[in-house]
Amino acid sequence: MKVLTFIYSLILLLVSCHPEKGKELSSLLNVPTDTVELTTNGEKFTVDFTLGASILQLKNHEFAFLKDEFEKLKTKEDLMNFYKVQRPIFLPGYSSRWPDQRECIFVKVEYMLAQECFGQRCDSKFRMEVLQLVVDHQKGKLDDIKNRYSSPMGTLKTGVFLMGVILVKERKSSAKFIDAVNLQRALLYLSDDTYYCEDLNNLIIESSEKFLASN
DSSP, X not given: OHHHHHHHHHHHHHHHHSOOTTOOOOOOOOOOOSEEEEEETTEEEEXXXXXXXXXXXXXXXXXXXXXXXXXXXXXXXXXXXXXXXXXXOOOBSOXXXXXXXXXXXXXXXXXXXXXXXXXXXXXXXXXXXXXXXHXXXXXXXXXXXXXXXXXXXHHHHHHHHHHHHHHHHTHHHHTTTSOHHHHHHHHTGGGXXXXXOHHHHHHHHHHHHHHHHTO
C-alpha cells in the first residue's frame, strides 16, 4: 500500500511540474530594472538599468513582431543564440527615422543580455561568449554607419552598456584592461545625456578585445 501511495504521489508531482503544452516556463531573469550598487575587487560601481525612455523609446514602439520574437526566448542561451544570428544593418539616415525595427531588436536583446550577465547564476563562460558577440556586433554597427550612413544611436549605447556590465562582473580579471572611471561611465551610459561618445565606444571595444585575448 505504501508503495502504491508513493507511486501515486510521484505521478502527481511529475504532472504538476510539467509545463502545459505551448506554455513553457521562461528562466530569463528580466532583472534588475533599477539602479544597482555593486562592490567588486575592492571597487564600488553604480549600474543603471532604468533605461530612460528618451534613449530607447521601447514603451511607445513595442512592435507586434518584437513581442512574438521575444516570447520564443525562454533561456539565456536562447537569447544569446538569437543575438548571434542578428546582423547590424540599419535604416540609412538620422535617428529621426526611428523606430528602425532592426535597431529595436538590438536594443532590446542587448539590454536583456545585460540583465542576464549581471545575475549571479550566470557564469564566466557565458559572459565571455556574449562579450565576443557584442564586440563583433558593435564593430559591425560602426561599419554600417560608415558604409550606409545609418545612425543606430540606441544600440550603440546598449552595446557599450552590455560590454560594461560583463567587464564589471568579471572585474577581478578585467581590471588591468580598463580603469574604474571609464568603466563607471559605461555602466551609467544609458542614462547619460551624451547622445553618443565615440571615444568611450572605442575604449570599451579595445578593452573588451584585450580582455578576451587574455583568456
